[in-house]
Structures are given as structure tokens and as C-alpha cells.
Amino acid sequence: MSEDHQTQWDVAVVGGGVIGCSIAWRLAQGGLRVIVLDKSDFGSEASYAAGGMLAPLSEADQTGAFFDLCVASRAIYSDFARELLESSAIDIEYRTEGTLYLSLREEDDEELDRRWQWQQATGLNVKRLGAGCVRKLEPGITTALRWALKFPDDHQVNNRLLAAALFESARLSGVETRPHTEVHQLLTESVAGKERVTGLKTSRGLILADRLIIAAGSWSSQVTSSTASTLEVLPVRGQMVAFEMPVQPLSHVIYSRRGYLIPRNSGCVIAGSTTERTGFNKSVTAGGVADILNHAIEIMPSTRELAITETWAGLRPHAHDGLPVLGKDPQIDGLIYATAHYRNGILLTPITARAISELVLEGDSSINLSPFSISRRTLRLAEH
Ligand SMILES: Cc1cc2nc3c(=O)[nH]c(=O)nc-3n(C[C@H](O)[C@H](O)[C@H](O)COP(=O)(O)OP(=O)(O)OC[C@H]3O[C@@H](n4cnc5c(N)ncnc54)[C@H](O)[C@@H]3O)c2cc1C
Structure with a gap:
């Protein structure tokens, strides 16, 4: 006993x-x-x-109780990070550069346009940027970029x-x-x-x-x-890939409809992710990594040259x-x-x-x- x-x-x-x-x-x-x-x-x-993204606006298509909860949590995050630093002496790397959501193909326009329409009509902080402006902010982004949304208040932390x-x-x-x-x-x-x-x-x-x-x-x-x-509650697998950061680093979190890139203070960039119902299986698969790499390269072609430093998978807890x-x-x-x-x-x-x-x-x-x-x-x- x-x-x-x-x-x-x-x-x-x-x-x-x-x-x-x-x-x-x-x-x-x-x-x-x-x-x-x-x-x-x-x-x-x-x-x-x-991935550590604090991004209620980047993926939202409507307001409601869940959206409000996410925005309320985001609003108290910087104080939370400060309090954690005081109590634990660990800096969780709360970063405020914001998130860029890219349109890279004609078929991406509709979703981004819809998000832009309702969010700016609701008075949320979202900006519409032309390709030239985005590439000034992030020179490593593909020349195939059409335009982008910027969510200045969608921040990130290092979740580990x-x-x-x-x-x-x-x-x-x-x-x-x-x-x-x-x-x-x-x-x-x-x-x-x-x-x-x-x-x-x-x-x-x-x-x-x-x-x-x-x-x-x-x-x-x-x-x-x-x-x-x-x-x-059921598990939904997400696979991830980390790379050594290029000479010209990213500063924003970068989304496309197919994947995302997250820069970390340590000098790596994380690419994600998959959404798979495979039970409690946390394997990293060839297909999962191939998809993530393709989407990362589509966003930032120089990813092709980067060394992969880590791959992993985790289980998102999902209710119906x-x-x-x-x-x-x-x-x-x-x-x-x-x-x-x-x-x-x-x-x-x-x-x-x-x-x-x-x-x-x-x-x-x-x-x-x-x-x-x-x-x-x-x-x-x-x-x-
Ligand atoms: C690939 C991926 C990317 C993600 N990206 C983001 C993101 O960018 N932004 C974001 O906000 N969220 C993101 N998430 C979601 C986020 O990680 C989860 O929603 C969050 O971590 C859930 O935290 P938790 O403490 O509930 O669960 P967990 O971190 O899974 O912790 C649950 C704990 O319970 C323990 N446990 C389980 N069963 C028992 C038992 N019987 N007895 C004792 N202990 C038990 C486990 O060992 C585990 O440590 C992502 C998730 C994944 C997988």
C-alpha cells in the first residue's frame, strides 16, 4: 500500500x-x-x-463561444508568460511578430478572401498585404506568392x-x-x-x-x-518536422492552406502538420513527412536545402x-x-x-x- x-x-x-x-x-x-x-x-x-501557435484568427471563419474563449486566452498570454518567468525562471519565448497566411494558388483565394471579409467587417485586427510587401517582410517566401493576410495579434510560444x-x-x-x-x-x-x-x-x-x-x-x-x-475524446495524430534555420531566418509564423512554418528562437524552423485518425499510434510515416516537406518547400523553396534535425508525432485530444x-x-x-x-x-x-x-x-x-x-x-x- x-x-x-x-x-x-x-x-x-x-x-x-x-x-x-x-x-x-x-x-x-x-x-x-x-x-x-x-x-x-x-x-x-x-x-x-x-507547434505553439496562439492563432485564434488565422483559422477562424466565425465568432461564437469557442472563438471568444480563444481570443480571451490570447489576451492574457503575455501576462501569463511574464508570471511564468517570475515563478519558474523559464522564458517560454512569447513572440509577437504575428502570423502571415499566404495565398499561393488561385484556389487559395476564396478561403482567405472569406476570412478577410468577415474579420475586417467584425473589426478584428487583420491586414491584407500584396506579395511585394510580404516578401519585404519575409524575403525567403516563394515568388509564387499571390497575396497574404497578416494577423498581427496571432502570436506564438515555445510549447516545450x-x-x-x-x-x-x-x-x-x-x-x-x-x-x-x-x-x-x-x-x-x-x-x-x-x-x-x-x-x-x-x-x-x-x-x-x-x-x-x-x-x-x-x-x-x-x-x-x-x-x-x-x-x-479521440486521438488525432499530427506529425512535425524540424530543420536547422537558414542564414536568412523567418520571423513570422507562416501559414498556407496546406501547412505551416514556425521559427524558433533556438535557430530552427518547425514545419507541420498532418491530421490523421490512427488511434494511439504516434509513428512518423514516410507519407506524413513527404506531405509536410512538400508544403514547406512550397512556402519557402530554400527549405529544400535545410538539414532535418528532428521528426515527431503527437496526439491531439478531439471531441466529436x-x-x-x-x-x-x-x-x-x-x-x-x-x-x-x-x-x-x-x-x-x-x-x-x-x-x-x-x-x-x-x-x-x-x-x-x-x-x-x-x-x-x-x-x-x-x-x-
Ligand atoms: C502536432 C501538433 C501540433 C499542435 N499545435 C498546436 C498549436 O500550434 N497551438 C495550440 O494551441 N495547440 C496545438 N496543438 C494542440 C495541443 O498540443 C494540445 O491541445 C494540448 O497540448 C493538450 O494538452 P493536455 O495537457 O490536455 O494534453 P497532453 O499534453 O497530451 O497531456 C495529457 C497527459 O495525460 C497523461 N495521461 C494520460 N492518461 C493518463 C492516465 N491514465 N494516468 C495518468 N496520466 C495520464 C499523459 O501521459 C499526458 O502527459 C498541437 C498538437 C499537436 C499534436
Whole structure:
């Protein structure tokens, strides 16, 4: 029996990616006794594999609750980065050059034009640039460029440093961190006809806790209880390739409809990505890399000459409608979800940490979480 069997935690968090660690950090700052468990090393899954783009406008075709959540998170990112630097001494390389979205073929025009029309009509910060102007900003971009959109406020961070900074901040705030501890089952009891959480069964014994937060990314559906609401989160693989940076470096994040390039402070550029339903398989494939390379070369022809320094793949946690699942389980007291952030988990980290910590510390959140509740998901699943 583990020594933890005797310890009563206020909160146990399942999953030590950016979502689990950021919530744990905020809860420890609020004075709670918090433990985070990860089946592997902390921050070694999607949070490690990501690109780190904070780009709500670049891919958005409409406003709505999800768009608002993304924009709200982006708005607090620079303060979040500063606070992380103060608490962990790790600089997450928050960069503000912005994002360029290129039209490289005639067929690209329609999507970019549509995005430009609604975003500038809504008063969002988007600019339309001619090819000459873009190539002055980024001389390495292909001469086949037709025109581009610039999203000055769509920034980026180094997600690997973000994961490290959150882990360190959580640890220094008093959070107990347990790597290589797999959660097998949620434990509950029935009190006056209502279920409530009591703890977790793990590969290293029992953990007793008053509240449980499911932040297990693509594996979240596997961490459940027979009485909890149905949580459907599936993995979507994304492959990535990193190159040694050219003499003439990029400064912006560069998108096309088929791929993207992200410059890093370290002097490398990251190219992505694929979107594949291959279960929990994280292989890097010849086809995946070939597609990424073709799209990278289309954007910046000199990529052809660059040395590949790393390839990897990660699993984006995806719910059936692509929205995150945030908030309380309606059936079980003390059970809270913070998962299914899909393509935007790095962007959504600060706002998720704020929303979920408010829910735990104050009983309610200043952010309306009803569009992201698990009940909306169960209802929709039942409807189809
Ligand atoms: C290729 C790629 C590119 C991306 N690019 C971006 C981007 O540019 N911008 C952006 O905002 N987002 C991006 N994302 C999405 C982002 O990475 C994710 O949404 C985010 O990292 C999710 O964080 P998480 O903490 O929920 O999940 P994860 O980082 O996957 O962490 C979940 C953790 O739970 C642990 N775990 C699972 N099951 C158990 C268990 N039973 N017991 C204990 N621990 C368990 C895992 O080991 C893991 O460490 C990208 C993702 C990928 C794959």
C-alpha cells in the first residue's frame, strides 16, 4: 500500500500536460493541497509535440463561444508568460511578430478572401498585404506568392518551454508531482443518493482526494467511472518536422492552406502538420513527412536545402464537435473535466487554468462554460 493512502488531497489532477499543470499551479496558489499524476513524464505528450501557435484568427471563419474563449486566452498570454518567468525562471519565448497566411494558388483565394471579409467587417485586427510587401517582410517566401493576410495579434510560444515552466511553477508552489503513475480508475461513493469522488486507483496505489480533474488529453475517455457521464475524446495524430534555420531566418509564423512554418528562437524552423485518425499510434510515416516537406518547400523553396534535425508525432485530444470539454460532471460531485483542447490547447492553457481554478476555489467560473460542458456533449451524442 502506498503512503498516499493516508494522505487526503484537496485535488488530484490526472495528466501532467500543459492543461493539468496549469490548473494545479493555480489551485496551489489558491492554497489547496494538490497532486498531479502522469502515466509518463510530465509534458511529454501533445504538449511537447505542438507547434505553439496562439492563432485564434488565422483559422477562424466565425465568432461564437469557442472563438471568444480563444481570443480571451490570447489576451492574457503575455501576462501569463511574464508570471511564468517570475515563478519558474523559464522564458517560454512569447513572440509577437504575428502570423502571415499566404495565398499561393488561385484556389487559395476564396478561403482567405472569406476570412478577410468577415474579420475586417467584425473589426478584428487583420491586414491584407500584396506579395511585394510580404516578401519585404519575409524575403525567403516563394515568388509564387499571390497575396497574404497578416494577423498581427496571432502570436506564438515555445510549447516545450511552456510545459517545463508550468511543471516548475506548479512544483515550486507546492504541488506534489508523480510521473510514471498511471490512473486506472476513479473511485466514488454514494452519499444520500448522490455520487461523489473519493480518490483514484493508480499503478502505485490509492490516492484519496475530494476533487478530481481529468486533464489526460487523448486518453481522457479511459479514465472514468461507470457512473460518470460519457466522455468521448479521440486521438488525432499530427506529425512535425524540424530543420536547422537558414542564414536568412523567418520571423513570422507562416501559414498556407496546406501547412505551416514556425521559427524558433533556438535557430530552427518547425514545419507541420498532418491530421490523421490512427488511434494511439504516434509513428512518423514516410507519407506524413513527404506531405509536410512538400508544403514547406512550397512556402519557402530554400527549405529544400535545410538539414532535418528532428521528426515527431503527437496526439491531439478531439471531441466529436472539436470543442473542449470544461466543467463539472453533472452526475458525480467533485469530478471536473479539462480536456479535448484539440488543435488549441497551448492557446487555451491560461484561460482553462483560470476557468477551472475558479470553479474549484469559488464554486463558479467567471467564464461561461456551458457551451463546453460534458452535458451538452452527452445530449448531442444521444441525438445522433
Ligand atoms: C502536432 C501538433 C501540433 C499542435 N499545435 C498546436 C498549436 O500550434 N497551438 C495550440 O494551441 N495547440 C496545438 N496543438 C494542440 C495541443 O498540443 C494540445 O491541445 C494540448 O497540448 C493538450 O494538452 P493536455 O495537457 O490536455 O494534453 P497532453 O499534453 O497530451 O497531456 C495529457 C497527459 O495525460 C497523461 N495521461 C494520460 N492518461 C493518463 C492516465 N491514465 N494516468 C495518468 N496520466 C495520464 C499523459 O501521459 C499526458 O502527459 C498541437 C498538437 C499537436 C499534436
